[in-house]
Amino acid sequence: MSVKFAVLGHGVVGSGVVELFYKNKKSIEKHAGNEMDIKYILDLRDFPDSPYKDKFTKNFDDILNDDEVVSVAECLGGVEPAYTYVKACLEKGKSVSTSNKELVAEKGDILLKTAKENNCNFFFEASVGGAIPIIRPLHRCLAANDITKVAGILNGTTNFILTKMYNDNMPFDEALKLAQQLGYAEKDPTADIEGHDACRKICIISSLVFGKHVYPKSVFTKGIKDIQLCDVEASDVLGYSIKLIASVVKLENGKILPSVMPTLVSYDSVMAGVNDVFNAVLVYGDGIDQAMFYGRGAGKLPTASAVLGDVIEAVKHRVTVFSQSWEPAADDSFIEKIENFKSKWYFRLPGGSAIEGVEVYNNDNGLSYITSEELTFAEAEAKAKECSALAYLPVLE
Ligand SMILES: NC(=O)C1=CN([C@@H]2O[C@H](COP(=O)(O)OP(=O)(O)OC[C@H]3O[C@@H](n4cnc5c(N)ncnc54)[C@H](OP(=O)(O)O)[C@@H]3O)[C@@H](O)[C@H]2O)C=CC1
Numbered sequence: 001m002s003v004k005f006a007v008l009g010h011g012v013v014g015s016g017v018v019e020l021f022y023k024n025k026k027s028i029e030k031h032a033g034n035e036m037d038i039k040y041i042l043d044l045r046d047f048p049d050s051p052y053k054d055k056f057t058k059n060f061d062d063i064l065n066d067d068e069v070v071s072v073a074e075c076l077g078g079v080e081p082a083y084t085y086v087k088a089c090l091e092k093g094k095s096v097s098t099s100n101k102e103l104v105a106e107k108g109d110i111l112l113k114t115a116k117e118n119n120c121n122f123f124f125e126a127s128v129g130g131a132i133p134i135i136r137p138l139h140r141c142l143a144a145n146d147i148t149k150v151a152g153i154l155n156g157t158t159n160f161i162l163t164k165m166y167n168d169n170m171p172f173d174e175a176l177k178l179a180q181q182l183g184y185a186e187k188d189p190t191a192d193i194e195g196h197d198a199c200r201k202i203c204i205i206s207s208l209v210f211g212k213h214v215y216p217k218s219v220f221t222k223g224i225k226d227i228q229l230c231d232v233e234a235s236d237v238l239g240y241s242i243k244l245i246a247s248v249v250k251l252e253n254g255k256i257l258p259s260v261m262p263t264l265v266s267y268d269s270v271m272a273g274v275n276d277v278f279n280a281v282l283v284y285g286d287g288i289d290q291a292m293f294y295g296r297g298a299g300k301l302p303t304a305s306a307v308l309g310d311v312i313e314a315v316k317h318r319v320t321v322f323s324q325s326w327e328p329a330a331d332d333s334f335i336e337k338i339e340n341f342k343s344k345w346y347f348r349l350p351g352g353s354a355i356e357g358v359e360v361y362n363n364d365n366g367l368s369y370i371t372s373e374e375l376t377f378a379e380a381e382a383k384a385k386e387c388s389a390l391a392y393l394p395v396l397e
């Protein structure tokens with residue numbers, strides 16, 4: 001008998017899940033060890049031209065109350081009603097696979113507990129890095145390591161925009177419009193450009209790796225909206241590319257320091273070669289030294305691939321996967337303050353400024369340079385104020 005699942009949402013990702021499932025149905029079934037079919041697709045809109053139009057419903061209860069549906073792919077986005085729907089499915093023992101990072105970053109601890117209590121699974125491989133397998137490698141393949149740092153480019157939209165600014169001198173707004181047309185951006189793209197999306201993703205990684213829920217409000221987050229073409233030009237001349245880097249570091253005092261900041265990345269580093277919609281995640285551990293995961297970070301079929309991988313896993317393994325879990329956090333005292341973040345820094349000072357002893361790039365847009373010493377965030381902020389800096393960003397060699 002074929003195993004039935006439902007897809008919530010028929011937008012960019014949900015429609016990709018349906019398309020990829022029917023395209024590769026035979027091999028998906030082979031991997032799952034079962035015949036499978038989609039019984040329902042939930043959406044607010046009508047899709048009269050869809051070959052699957054008979055499967056559409058606007059009523060979530062059709063899915064919830066159908067015992068034949070054992071697994072659900074949630075691709076709605078946002079916290080509500082996704083949270084209510086997902087929790088209700090898990091309470092009925094239906095495993096859920098989601099691409100919704102906002103949901104996982106805000107409610108992951110509760111949903112993982114609900115899944116455990118009901119002997120099913122809450123999977124979220126697609127919530128970080130689009131197509132890139134990173135969640136399962138972190139809690140399974142790399143489980144023998146003491147992981148000390150994870151850093152990456154975790155937002156496809158901003159990496160696409162920055163690449164267009166570097167390679168084509170394209171203005172920010174034009175590049176953003178293109179990313180939206182390609183289905184990379186969030187419904188409200190402020191989440192991409194102000195760094196909230198990358199923040200949600202580093203929260204998920206931090207929670208999984210360090211075992212306690214890290215909420216977005218505890219993470220210092222700065223997006224790329226203030227990056228100007230003159231910073232692009234200056235960083236390029238100095239030998240760096242600006243990337244939106246989300247990272248979490250385990251410190252010697254036992255705390256962790258997650259952050260999201262536009263960062264100058266040396267052209268000599270692997271991160272600098274990650275362009276367009278591609279994402280990359282670098283994991284540092286005592287066994288592996290370092291490992292890099294790379295692939296398309298957004299888009300219809302790449303994200304659908306990760307969602308369907310989880311659906312297959314849910315069909316294959318009906319019992320809770322305990323390694324993919326973390327505890328709720330009573331407070332955020334285990335998170336270090338951003339003021340103590342240490343790095344070299346890029347400064348752009350107003351024209352007419354003078355600075356000695358460092359390599360500088362000086363033009364009509366100001367004087368740009370990179371500090372020779374590491375400074376804490378607090379020291380860099382104070383220096384920026386003192387010099388009336390027009391921009392200051394951390395630097396990754
Ligand atoms: N796009 C991408 O590349 C990626 C997206 N994601 C995540 O996946 C999720 C979905 O993203 P995406 O597909 O791009 O978003 P879309 O807005 O394209 O799709 C969401 C779909 O769900 C429908 N929907 C929303 N609320 C309801 C509801 N209450 N009942 C029924 N249908 C509803 C929407 O209908 P309507 O349009 O009428 O509102 C829309 O068709 C998000 O969490 C996103 O962050 C993750 C990785 C990559």
Ligand SMILES: N[C@@H](CC=O)C(=O)O
Nearest residue numbers: 155156157185186298
């Ligand atoms: N808007 C997101 C979509 C994938 O998570 C991005 O651009 O990375």
